[in-house]
Amino acid sequence: MEARIGFYDRARQIFDLTLAQQALEWDQEVMMPAQGADQRAHQLAALATVVHEKLTDPAYGGLIDAFEASRDLDERARADVREARRARERAVRVPGRLVAERTEACARAQAAWLEARPRNDFAAFRPHLERVMDLTRELAEAQGMPSPYDALLDEYEPGMTEARLRPLFDDLRRRLVPLLERIRGASRRPDPAPLARCFPVQDQEVFCRRLVTDMGFDLDAGRFDVSAHPFTTGTHRDVRLTTRYREDWLPCSVFGTIHEGGHGLYEQGLDARFFRDPSGGACSAGLHESQSRLWENLVGRSLPFWSHYYPVLQATFPGVLDEVPLASFHGAVNVVEPSLIRVEADETTYNLHILLRFELESDLIARRITVKDLPELWRIRMEQQLGIAPPDDRSGVMQDIHWAVGLVGYFPTYALGNLYAAQFMERMREELRDLDERLSRGELGVVRTWLRERIHVHGRVWPAQELCERATGAPLSVEPLMRHLEAKAHTFYGI
């Protein structure tokens, strides 16, 4: 009993401190005055140091050992021990000197990226990126895994390895590239023009609030704000979503909101009894992304969904979409078109953007290529796989902030999210034969309930891949996503 209390007290204290970090980061993006950045950086650094001290404290190691040695641990308790030990060992293996150096290098690289990107000046950004990549490789090597890139993947998608990922992604590429070629050669195609009319921001906000509320997101246990880059943070009874509005491009807020709403439902859906425990949080970055993508693409771009919401949307913007029939609108939100910028990509081409980044970053970490090679490789592979090449580096290798801030091994989780999402949706559809009928009546709760019971409440008791198998009865595969994308290509492009 004493071992139990000692272990959970310490583990939950660490959790509470990381939630405090998250709250300060949310504030920084959404509320903080511009000039507060320097002070906030000090606060976050102080908190990061404290969390690292708490994780690496030998006494905490002793508490984990003592609890593990107690009798009759149930599955939850064993998972708590596993996750606590995992987080602690990852921290212990990294020398404090390296953490500090890398934090500083990332801060500098981020500032350099912010300056260099609009000026299209990769040469100015390059030394900073080199430094981040070198320190990230060193960090990865310190984990002592068979491959350094696996150590990075493992941070965001525990248990995932390059050896498992590569065949999945190879499959995906082999299927996506020809599909995209056929789509590009199709004789009929939907018209996105209706989405680019004038949609007053305040009316968009009303519609988006209705969407997250209907999805089942509890605004008494969360917030819904605006930020430059939409994100979701917090957990359980304090979950915060952001979105952004473009008056001349409706999908920006609508699909952004549904996406973040999916993340938010995951956090609100965790088991209330365990959310502060090491195995009580969301399972992995890929699983998290599966929730947002399932809602955004598999629900939010479906005909049943818009059968219910299109009349609501039309009424929200009187006169704007009156003469556009439902079928045309549904086509408009399902256009497939190779483009340069990942965050604006459609459901089909999005995965090719991720594959490109995965190849480049795994090659960089394995020293098969260097930072210097990136711009040229980016152009060549974009041309090969998407059929278009960026005219400059700002819409090429410099478009994402991830590498500048040291997020290496993270991009794959976006594609994994798409794969998980499609597999979950296929299974849900098998179990709920009247799913489309209910969606077309606006009953979004049916999706939320299924996801809550199959995914959310289980936290990270099992690794993501095992959770997927338990929820769907099959290991993760590209088939459900490809079936989904091919069916859409048939519907909208007649192929």
Place this chain on the structure above:
Amino acid sequence: MEARIGFYDRARQIFDLTLAQQALEWDQEVMMPAQGADQRAHQLAALATVVHEKLTDPAYGGLIDAFEASRDLDERARADVREARRARERAVRVPGRLVAERTEACARAQAAWLEARPRNDFAAFRPHLERVMDLTRELAEAQGMPSPYDALLDEYEPGMTEARLRPLFDDLRRRLVPLLERIRGASRRPDPAPLARCFPVQDQEVFCRRLVTDMGFDLDAGRFDVSAHPFTTGTHRDVRLTTRYREDWLPCSVFGTIHEGGHGLYEQGLDARFFRDPSGGACSAGLHESQSRLWENLVGRSLPFWSHYYPVLQATFPGVLDEVPLASFHGAVNVVEPSLIRVEADETTYNLHILLRFELESDLIARRITVKDLPELWRIRMEQQLGIAPPDDRSGVMQDIHWAVGLVGYFPTYALGNLYAAQFMERMREELRDLDERLSRGELGVVRTWLRERIHVHGRVWPAQELCERATGAPLSVEPLMRHLEAKAHTFYGI
């Protein structure tokens, strides 16, 4: 050099963690969804524990000693050592068990207060208050000062003692009670009715934003929001003010905003080089209150101020105050009228509310009275000193949250603030002969600059009373405040 770095690194880390606490508390009041309270309590408790660990860490004690022993410390460095040691020793003297017990007792008492106050149920609140007072007395006794109440005072007003405070407050009472009696018997009196018209909230907000901006508060280094109980938090380049609006009572937002603006200017006016150091922050709670009260009452209720702003106010609310002349409006914001609720009290009677609380809490801590005696003593002394008695405990002893949350020894700083403010203003007026003329042209910067140079930039290099002497050439006295209040009584009540 090494001793210097070691000392400041640790001291600033502790400071940064307390700023993080403040940011989370701001969020809790202003942004957090209602259901997030429980999670936030855990986060704040975890941070409080960490700060206590850092303060009491023997290694920190060693760093303070080592830095103190280095040669050629200047005045700032010596003040940093003094303040660091003071904070550390206060923490070391309190057993961890007591901190935890008291934190929990205060949380329970606050909840009990929130429930009991609207029901006017002092009996239900009493055991909780007794527990808080017992633990607070124990906490005070642990400091080992000659009097336990001094130990509480010292937390908020370093160096202040009951022995110094009592003669000041006795003076104040001896002068205020007869002044109030004369005011109550006066044959003429200003009419507050113009302040109770309909003032649309959005226009109040425009006016209030203009006021804080004109005062010199930098909104790029701060925020201005709404909360149930107005407050100011943060420091330097991230200072956040709140206010509240009542459509039917203009002074609520206008004087609330000027008040919080005064606090905000203090924080923004600290010396940028030192604000993270132990002696770089605001000097004391009383000094802080002097800044808010000086702006609110000595500037914000003056004729020169309204000579400039009254036409702006009239234009902000077209038609509402058209026929009310400046002199009447100026009288309306200077009405003196005994009332039951401290936070709604005028400049003159406010101090009597504070004296009452000081007497009761110092008697409680010294065991001269018990919690059981409070309601009756409250009624008797209100009747004696203000001439009115509360009909119930909710507008009597239960009106303030302070005691429930363990703030004992804090109330006196409100009255000290008024005394300091009047003394500063008298000195400013002596030095700046054209002050009124400049205020009547709306040049508020002249006040800000004087306060910044005389008060703000010095942080807590000297104790508050020494800072006051340096700024005004005289020790703190009740004379300037009484001269100010008596002059106003003459102007508005003809006495």
